[in-house]
Amino acid sequence: MKPDLRQDILRQLKRVVIKIGSGVISDHESGKPPLERGLSKKRLQGYAKRIAQIHQSGVEVLIVSSGAVMAGRERLNLNRVKLDIPEQQASAAIGQSFLMRTYEHYFDKQGLKVAQILLGHHDLEHRQRFLNAKHTLEALLAHGVIPIINENDTVTVDEIKIGDNDTLSATMACLAGAQLLIILSDVDGLYTEDPQKPRRKNEPAPELIPLIQNITPDVEARAGKSTNPLSRGGMYTKVIAAKKTMSYGVPTLVVNGLDSRVLDRIFKGESVGTLFWGGPKKINHRKHWIAHTLKPAGTITVDSGARKALVERGKSLLPAGIIRVEGRFEFGSAVRIYDEDRVEIARGLVNYNAADLDQIKGLKSGKIKSLLETGFYEEAVHRDDLVVLVTNENLEKLKKPR
Numbered sequence: 519m520k521p522d523l524r525q526d527i528l529r530q531l532k533r534v535v536i537k538i539g540s541g542v543i544s545d546h547e548s549g550k551p552p553l554e555r556g557l558s559k560k561r562l563q564g565y566a567k568r569i570a571q572i573h574q575s576g577v578e579v580l581i582v583s584s585g586a587v588m589a590g591r592e593r594l595n596l597n598r599v600k601l602d603i604p605e606q607q608a609s610a611a612i613g614q615s616f617l618m619r620t621y622e623h624y625f626d627k628q629g630l631k632v633a634q635i636l637l638g639h640h641d642l643e644h645r646q647r648f649l650n651a652k653h654t655l656e657a658l659l660a661h662g663v664i665p666i667i668n669e670n671d672t673v674t675v676d677e678i679k680i681g682d683n684d685t686l687s688a689t690m691a692c693l694a695g696a697q698l699l700i701i702l703s704d705v706d707g708l709y710t711e712d713p714q715k716p717r718r719k720n721e722p723a724p725e726l727i728p729l730i731q732n733i734t735p736d737v738e739a740r741a742g743k744s745t746n747p748l749s750r751g752g753m754y755t756k757v758i759a760a761k762k763t764m765s766y767g768v769p770t771l772v773v774n775g776l777d778s779r780v781l782d783r784i785f786k787g788e789s790v791g792t793l794f795w796g797g798p799k800k801i802n803h804r805k806h807w808i809a810h811t812l813k814p815a816g817t818i819t820v821d822s823g824a825r826k827a828l829v830e831r832g833k834s835l836l837p838a839g840i841i842r843v844e845g846r847f848e849f850g851s852a853v854r855i856y857d858e859d860r861v862e863i864a865r866g867l868v869n870y871n872a873a874d875l876d877q878i879k880g881l882k883s884g885k886i887k888s889l890l891e892t893g894f895y896e897e898a899v900h901r902d903d904l905v906v907l908v909t910n911e912n913l914e915k916l917k918k919p920r
């Protein structure tokens with residue numbers, strides 16, 4: 519690894535997003551089982567102190583904090599593993615205000631103001647609302663305020679959820695134009711093998727990987743799902759979050775937030791955790807939003823000719839190359855594009871609704887014109903609205919049986 523890579527990132531740092539996971543602000547010291555733990559005031563106080571120092575050094579900080587459901591469960595005495603949706607939402611409602619009150623208290627002691635921002639997928643999906651959120655953040659930061667962001671859990675249900683705060687923090691880092699995302703988690707980073715997996719005798723212990731420059735299918739496969747009932751995603755959602763930020767040129771650092779000195783260590787340039795960093799910006803804001811923020815409403819499967827046109831030649835997708843259409847989508851919806859082996863090769867905004875596209879799939883333009891009197895488009899997905907997610911080399915690896 520280039521030794522000064524982390525120093526370089528720190529030197530250019532003007533704005534950082536810090537994601538604080540439920541696992542790291544739960545009260546481990548109480549000795550209670552995870553589902554009975556509430557917020558650890560000591561940890562929140564510690565983070566407020568360190569974040570204030572970062573802020574005083576001239577770096578703007580945005581926090582994405584989990585912990586609402588956890589704090590609410592504890593206050594309502596709901597320690598069952600499974601809560602129904604209204605119970606989860608009630609927990610989030612009571613926990614969110616408690617979480618904010620606690621942050622406010624400790625940041626106040628540091629002479630800093632905080633602001634609560636609650637977002638749902640709809641706020642990110644609609645360009646206008648997305649930009650409004652950006653303007654609000656800018657105004658808060660210009661006033662020296664620390665925005666504390668969470669998903670609006672009290673009103674969102676699964677289908678319209680962002681889902682986890684790793685994803686939310688990655689979107690925020692891109693939206694806010696941060697130069698670094700730090701994910702404070704309860705694991706040390708990404709290991710060569712999932713450290714939770716039982717090992718055979720003589721099998722070497724998994725090793726922490728200090729730097730990932732490219733998220734390959736192997737890297738995704740190494741990331742395990744969470745085993746902590748308080749945390750949503752485990753390493754997997756962190757890797758997916760890093761994929762988002764990397765394609766926008768934002769480095770992401772996954773570290774163990776249970777180490778109370780971890781922020782100091784990062785800012786001293788120590789090699790803690792796993793750094794995901796693949797170099798400067800790769801795709802523009804709009805294409806990033808298409809590929810990483812919008813939720814796909816359906817899938818289109820294409821033949822090998824169309825796959826080549828998309829992946830190798832950067833062309834638009836024509837109806838003639840489509841062999842299957844699935845899902846219910848409208849004109850302008852985001853869709854996944856699969857090749858014949860069901861590998862997702864691209865995402866894009868579609869020019870036809872699902873029923874029309876199903877009718878015209880496999881057909882040449884001339885035929886389509888006579889079938890559909892209105893709303894004819896040459897392309898099913900125009901290349902300006904299309905983001906290719908694989909390279910030829912990657913695609914071969916994805917197809918190799920593991």
Ligand code: GLU
Nearest residue numbers: 584585586587682683750
């Ligand atoms: N928004 C959830 C909460 O505050 C947490 C989601 C997550 O942990 O990823 O409880």
